[in-house]
Ligand SMILES: CC(=O)N[C@H]1[C@@H](OP(=O)(O)OP(=O)(O)OC[C@H]2O[C@@H](n3ccc(=O)[nH]c3=O)[C@H](O)[C@@H]2O)O[C@H](CO)[C@@H](O)[C@@H]1O
């Protein structure tokens with residue numbers, strides 16, 4: 001099991017070019033199998049989830065090339081309809097291959113998707129919508145077997161604006177006969193990105209970014225060139241690392257509009273923020289401030305994916321903050337590890353109260369999910385002394401060489417593979 005060794009107490013700062021977005025590129029890779037010509041995706045982040053996605057595409061018969069940060073996918077010879085259990089168990093967004101394969105081959109087989117254990121994460125909303133659109137679903141040995149003799153557009157009302165369900169319905173609807181309307185659709189920037197990509201491939205989609213998305217099905221999608229947008233969560237992570245350590249940073253390639261939820265909180269905590277056309281500048285305050293409440297929610301509310309890293313910041317702020325996690329029911333696992341580093345956090349169900357302390361100290365801790373691991377890295381950078389953070393494979397799912405990036409920005413972070421190194 002890999003771990004990070006972090007020497008705390010050094011300021012993070014300088015300039016950082018934000019990578020392409022994990023949660024944007026993964027749906028695009030799944031969507032590429034709907035296109036019956038070559039798809040070229042530029043600015044791909046070189047993260048573990050991308051490599052799992054490329055393995056899935058190859059296993060389905062696609063030709064895949066990776067050239068620097070550009071991925072070229074040719075799915076003309078796609079012949080598979082089943083995604084192997086090993087790949088499905090590694091990554092949540094593998095569930096999107098259900099919609100994409102059904103759209104392309106009218107058939108798909110896939111197990112329960114894996115990913116970070118931050119709650120139950122059922123896929124009932126995806127499956128209910130599929131059934132309404134004509135998909136026949138049976139479950140055998142925990143594998144969903146889906147067949148779509150005829151895919152028909154439908155009015156789908158989502159009980160919750162699920163990101164994954166909205167994406168899966170889009171993937172199906174672009175190839176269904178007639179009109180699909182998704183009511184109470186997710187509005188995240190990654191939904192907008194997927195809709196724009198599908199449109200570049202010839203799909204007819206209207207209203208992405210609003211709660212109502214309309215899709216007119218088409219017979220065929222063609223290839224496209226597309227650039228993956230910046231990762232708003234990676235950007236937020238580097239802002240938090242800087243704020244926690246008292247530094248100054250300029251993020252290149254980051255856009256303010258998509259990060260408002262996070263930026264508002266950083267401002268409330270006393271950070272100085274300035275914006276360029278394609279950049280965000282943060283200056284940490286002498287002491288971070290708290291004394292407010294923070295509630296996660298679907299976009300444009302404060303994003304649940306930033307909650308762990310902001311919790312690390314709050315542990316060092318003057319004052320008290322109550323965090324309500326409304327999206328995932330088990331997303332406070334990092335709090336116990338933060339307490340081992342000297343934080344004062346009381347958890348109760350979906351709420352956590354963070355009482356700010358003057359300082360944290362280094363410790364040996366384990367991150368048990370992607371953002372929880374990132375939160376511990378931030379706490380360790382700000383702490384006095386050395387920390388070891390186990391569970392680096394979770395962090396590697398969504399951050400490209402974060403240890404190198406943080407070291408270039410003035411931190412001291414090393415990645416070690418294996419328990420005894
Ligand atoms: C790869 C990817 O893009 N992952 C993101 C995506 O995950 P993901 O697409 O899994 O998140 P959802 O928006 O679907 O989930 C939100 C909530 O809805 C529940 N739910 C969802 C679907 C369903 O059929 N039934 C159901 O009950 C989930 O258990 C969760 O409590 O959006 C989340 C919410 O912004 C982010 O934290 C993840 O980083």
Ligand SMILES: C=C(OP(=O)(O)O)C(=O)O
Pocket residue numbers: 022023091092093114115116118305370371398
């Ligand atoms: C929860 C996350 O990812 P996933 O949905 O891929 O598990 C995340 O990116 O924070």
